């Protein structure tokens with residue numbers, strides 16, 4: 001996909017969206033008094049064939065977003081439009097079946113993501129057994145062999161057990177399992193976080209190739225910004241259950257608007273040592289507040305170097321401040337900045 | 348603030364500064380398998396169960412125990428019919444005869460009592476009682492193997508209850524979680540709060556002492572340990588990513604149970620059963636010993652030991668033989684359980 005195309009894609013919303021998420025919430029009730037707001041009202045859309053990166057610190061709710069989209073978790077609130085289906089509340093059997101087919105997930109831990117008591121062939125064909133029960137044993141076998149080749153393994157691997165494979169190979173098996181049912185949308189939950197750097201590149205590349213070949217759409221979850229940009233068209237930055245900034249990957253790296261995004265980016269070393277020495281670093285202080293006790297107003301204010309009085313009272317609205325670039329921060333809100341008597345940050 | 352210069356789409360930028368190697372073309376083709384891997388793959392992959400079985404066979408204690416248990420079970424079945432006596436037939440003239448086996452005199456099976464008098468010649472008894480007789484002249488050989496039968500029957504019942512009630516209870520509790528789990532765990536706490544002895548005494552008040560009361564008491568509490576083990580394991584498994592992957596594919600509850608959860612808790616289940624069995628055997632023997640279990644003329648190892656205990660000075664064989672048999676059974680089950688635990692322990696794999 002060329003640069004121009006990508007930019008264009010980020011700006012036109014609507015028709016070609018495969019997935020539109022509006023105000024999605026997932027709260028876990030821990031006991032009678034405490035509710036853990038893992039995902040607290042997020043909205044975004046992903047176009048067909050696009051990759052949206054989802055980035056944030058550990059515990060901010062990224063996996064919960066992915067698991068809610070795949071319906072491992074029932075959302076507490078919000079609406080999801082997926083490929084012409086409106087998903088709200090409990091799903092009926094037929095819709096559920098379609099989601100189970102069209103939405104798949106690739107997991108982070110290559111060791112716990114494969115059942116140690118099943119052969120590779122059984123693992124990969126599980127989706128086929130569930131969704132095409134009429135498929136003959138022989139066709140299924142053939143399909144497994146195709147899938148193994150597709151992800152860069154070979155058919156001798158089919159009868160082996162997971163413990164005989166390396167981390168990267170296991171991740172490939174996980175990808176083959178997801179592809180077996182020919183999904184349209186894949187949630188990749190930190191699929192490379194547990195791998196060696198050289199293997200990370202292989203897996204990212206495999207995912208890209210598959211995307212081009214089959215027109216797949218990805219939600220690619222990562223906990224830092226260093227690797228996501230190579231696969232994502234757009235990136236959403238999440239903090240404590242909410243998306244604080246969303247932009248095309250280029251724009252996000254070049255012009256991060258939210259103080260949190262700026263902090264995340266300044267943690268990545270720059271290629272030019274001269275620039276690296278002289279740049280201004282935003283170092284985050286303090287701990288992430290607990291998702292059971294989210295700060296009032298802006299949830300980032302306890303760690304934000306620019307926090308103002310209004311930040312404690314008013315929850316910043318998630319607004320588009322320039323085409324295709326949205327942010328939730330008062331620094332870009334003319335009204336609030338005027339009230340504070342401060343200069344509006346220019347975009 | 349300055350930002351990094353994106354270098355569209357490739358890894359050069361990233362790799363040139365903090366990554367060790369330049370990406371070469373071969374990083375982006377299907378991962379080549381190195382030769383060592385291929386060699387390893389040439390041998391057929393042992394399945395988990397085959398490997399466990401091999402490990403078990405390397406454990407001498409476990410193998411000997413297994414063989415002994417098979418022999419003991421066989422004897423408990425055929426032993427009582429190996430001579431013409433039944434376990435309840437009394438023959439007062441032949442009471443209190445010491446054990447005598449032709450050819451095994453040197454082992455103490457010589458028919459002599461504690462004073463060294465050969466009772467068989469003195470009383471003119473023709474037939475040999477291999478394990479001797481009790482005060483009513485009942486054949487102890489038959490009674491000991493009858494008693495072993497009871498012990499092994501109790502073992503079977505314990506295993507059955509563990510597997511049926513324990514596994515299902517623990518499985519449901521963990522699988523459905525939430526309020527159901529909470530409720531089921533409270534019930535378990537109440538059940539474990541009541542001592543076994545109280546439960547059995549309650550049943551004896553309603554029914555009468557015997558195997559039925561013992562089994563009922565075991566139905567009430569015998570499976571609790573297993574339920575806890577299964578619940579703990581399942582809770583841990585439930586969050587594992589391979590279970591989530593299967594749920595993402597829309598696997599039914601029964602498929603998840605059969606294919607993912609049960610095969611992975613099978614190891615702990617087997618080990619727990621093997622450790623429950625000796626406890627149950629001892630429970631029955633103990634109850635019979637204190638007179639709350641099986642009642643004469645029924646023979647159980649506990650009953651026999653109790654009888655022998657009363658006559659320990661004059662007729663030590665009456666205590667010794669059933670005590671040796673029950674000890675053997677319990678030691679064998681324990682050693683086998685130990686061996687199975689080592690063979691199935693998932694921590695030894697990986």
Ligand SMILES: Nc1ncnc2c1ncn2[C@@H]1O[C@H](COP(=O)(O)OP(=O)(O)OP(=O)(O)O)[C@@H](O)[C@H]1O
Pocket residue numbers: 028036038056057058059060061062063064065223291
């Ligand atoms: N099933 C659950 N029950 C209760 N709390 C949960 C559950 N799943 C997640 N949480 C909580 O929700 C919050 C978000 O978790 P989540 O796994 O989504 O974070 P994450 O961003 O994926 O983190 P990581 O980078 O570590 O994977 C955490 O505080 C976590 O403890």
Ligand code: SF4
Pocket residue numbers: 258259260298299300301302304305306307308311316328329330331
């Ligand atoms: S709204 Fe205020 S506290 Fe929140 S990020 Fe912006 S400046 Fe910081």
Ligand SMILES: [Mg+2]
Pocket residue numbers: 062063064189
């Ligand atoms: Mg996660």
